[in-house]
Amino acid sequence: LSVPPEIPKEDGRPKWDNKFQYILSCIGFAVGLGNVWRFPYLCQIHGGGAFLIPYFIALLFEGIPLLHLELALGQCLRKGSIGAWNAISPYLGGVGVGSWMVSVLVSLYYNTVLTWVMWYFINSFQEPLPWSVCPLNENRTGLNEECYESTTVNYFWYRKTLNITPDVTESGTLQWWLILCLAACWAIVYLCTIRGIETTGKAIYVTAIFPYLVLTIFLIHGLTLPGATDGLAYLFTPNLNTLKNPRVWLDAATQIFFSLSLAFGGLIAFSSYNPQKNDCEKDAVTVAIVNSMTSLYASIPVFSVLGFKATTGYWDCLDRNIISIINEFDLPEESIMRQNYTAWISFLNSSYPEKIAGLKLKSCDLQEFLDQSVSGTGLAFIIFTQAIILMPGSQAWAILFFIMLFSLGLSSMFGNIEGVFTPLLELPMISKSIPKELLSGIICLICFLIALCFTLGSGSYWIDIFDSYAGSLPLLVIAFFEVIGVAYVYKIKRFSKDVKWMTGRKPNLYWQITWRFISPLLLLIVFVTFVTLQIQKPSSYAAWNPKHEGFPMKEEKVYPPWVLAICVLLAVLPCVFVPLVALFHLIKRMCRNKDPSFVPPAVFSCQGANS
């Protein structure tokens, strides 16, 4: 096995082996963990099938135009995010630096989520699964108290995996098992991105296609589980009344935006390795549609399994009530079944009301079980793991599920790391002296060392902070400036000519209108609404505190001021580069204006780059 020598274009830039690799990389970047654990949750809480209406409207007017813009930009300018925006206009260089900064911040915490997935994966080889049994307490008289009060899966997640502290200010200690898994995860990322797209291009064949296989297997298995139809009906029954709530439209717009991984700089990096004569319009539409279809496709097995879990919980509740009634009234076994439970209850209530009241039966309601909606890590590590215990052959399902999550996250990590790697590779001082392997090694090592703070006891609280503040607001700002920059600084006429040169046809009216007016307006509205909603509710978090009275419910706590300062810093830091760089160039130009020998830089054009 020898590595084939790269055949570079005239400018020495590496390129994709074939078009399919490029499309697969973009799809892998866009399709991530959010498609599995955020979209079904949003569908559920916002009225099921009715959520698809604002979702597709947002896709049409915000997602696809921005995606086309980024892909066309990267393809035309053949540079990473920093170089590309510097080429558009030096005043807009801050946009590129901002995207680079966001990619760095997101890479840090995203790989820690993959660490958790890996930890669950290597624990899935045991029989019985470690999250299905409670350990004993010290004197072996009963089960561990924390585990007994909450559930076994909660205990395994909060205690055995995270070893979580009750407060974000208490850092706790470094968890050595998480450090091992973190090192392994960063080693895998290094292995796959060691030479940039040469190596990720090979790895993406596996990591982008494998999740679809597993989703199909889960789909088929999930549909055969009892209670699956209840879950699916619950998910898809449209409730058009929810459309009156502006929160639904906001969630749809933000979901589309973050789901397509816009404004990270990774898409610009990917398309910069393309040949210039490539139909980026078709690529953009393909990637966006595949991403949305994957979200829909993934929500079916997720909700079948959730329906199964709710039904099993409901049956357990009924069975416990039935046992206590049978014990109390000394009735023969199997006289009360689930089917005639309600008839028996009404009969017994009318004849012996005091006895029934004395039993303190819990009211079992299937809707209540179905209503327990969770998104994010709770869905994967608590709800799904609980459902997996109930399935026969749980080890195999657990292993499949966690490998699927790992590949979904890994393909998104490739895009994040490319967004960091490509602009660095283009900096003149770095590209000459450092070989690619060393640069990617240095990036992975530095990220690993910084990410060690997420393996502390309070690590998961910090990841929530990073996710809500670094991975949300700055992206909106950067995307807004991207659209404004291309539409009004670079001018849409020039951009349309460039796109026509690349794809062979002029962008039609839809693109013109969305790029010029609709997308910037939509982004502005989303940004303002997002900020107002964030400011209105005081930022709080839910802490896991075993000593709390309401345990096993989580304790609502407020962030202390220094943590809030960090949140604001995370949100503002990438955005602040936009005005800073513009100011810097303005000052430089004012100094230069006094110099008579100054020649203004040549106007950049797409066609000019190739000659």
Add this chain to the structure above:
Amino acid sequence: YAWDANEEYLFKAMVAFALRRYSSKSTTQISNVLLCNVTDRVSFWFVVTDSSKNVTTVPGSEVEAAIRMNRNRINSAFLLSDKTLQFLKITSTLSPPVEPSTPVWLIVFGVVLCLIVAGIFFLVVAGVQQRKKKNKQSTERENLEEKGEVAVTVENGIPCETLDLKAGHINGVFAADDERFTSL
């Protein structure tokens, strides 16, 4: 299976057996065990009389201890478990879960890590070798250009001299047939 008089007989026998093992006196008979208040639920009360001391019952704590000691045998006689055969006031002691000497996850982790390190090592070495080969080629070409002022002709990126000397076959049909060429 249905609960009938035979099963009751087996139960009495098991209780007697448990008491015999516990107190190691072989005077307890099946007739000493008395069942009462048998319901359809299959629940009942039972007492054990002591035939040596007339018309007195064995204290409950002794019976409890005896049953606790032989719980396993009693359960398996009826093909039931601690959950399905319940003695009120006798809680079962929990057995500790089986813990292997090295945790399983560490073994799996070791396998995964070895694969990753092997992959990284292989890729880095291949990259270094490739880079060395490229450097050697470019220095060879530079040396050749320096020695003779003859321009090095390049065919598909390979200098022609190397093509002639090292690789390639000489096609005998074309090379040997000199008469075919028209003389100038």
